[in-house]
Amino acid sequence: MSNINNAITFNYIGHVLSPFKEKFAIPRQPGLVSAAQGKVVLTGDANNADLVKELSQFSHIWLLFVFHGTQTQGWKPLVRPPRLGGNKKIGVLATRSTFRPNPIGMSVVKLLSIEVKNQQVILHISGLDLLDKTPIVDIKPYVPYSDALPDAQAGFAQAPPAINLSVVFSDSAQLALKEFSEKWPELAPLIEQVLAQDPRPAYKQGKNDEKIYGMTLYDLNIEWQMQNLTSLLVTKISKI
């Protein structure tokens, strides 16, 4: 389906710089991959240090954003969440699917620091689940007394995904990690945490799998292969 009527126009206030250059292998929620570091670059009238004055009092912030990478694909009333194995359909508004009537996403991320350099405001963040260049429409402080509800019921999404694959690096991948660690100090934990979540399609889980997979992080191509049901080998890390 396409957009609903009664359009509201917003201006982006910034965009994200993220290690995740394609949708495949992005964590399915924020906070699952703490080693994912990125930036929010404020733009236009919002690129003004006044807007973020005292924001650094908060350890975490909400990012409201547009799912620009899937926006043109429209939406459906029923979707199949990966958490339900990808074969059960439920209402789109009962999920965090990207294919919603309005393609708006929300993520809580850690606010590491705020930098103003050559009149450019940059928020350094971690734990993101966002595609590179994601447009940001709003930023708000995370307020635990109201936003964190430890007793809340969350049905099929009560606990974080149970998947935790063990990740082993080949000799050549280890050499590459050394080579790139100066530029990207968090590269090893980033690869490990992303792959431990098992980014393969839900129907592959718990099955033998010979396929060689590839993903892009920063400007690196990373290849891996399952070794058994619970462990995988990173075979290759190379510049694109």
Ligand code: SAH
């Ligand atoms: N925390 C958000 C997003 C959850 S869905 C929310 O609850 O609203 C998470 C998935 O969104 C990621 O796995 C990634 O595949 C996808 N994603 C992230 N940024 C995106 C973007 N800009 N466009 C399209 N999809 C995106």
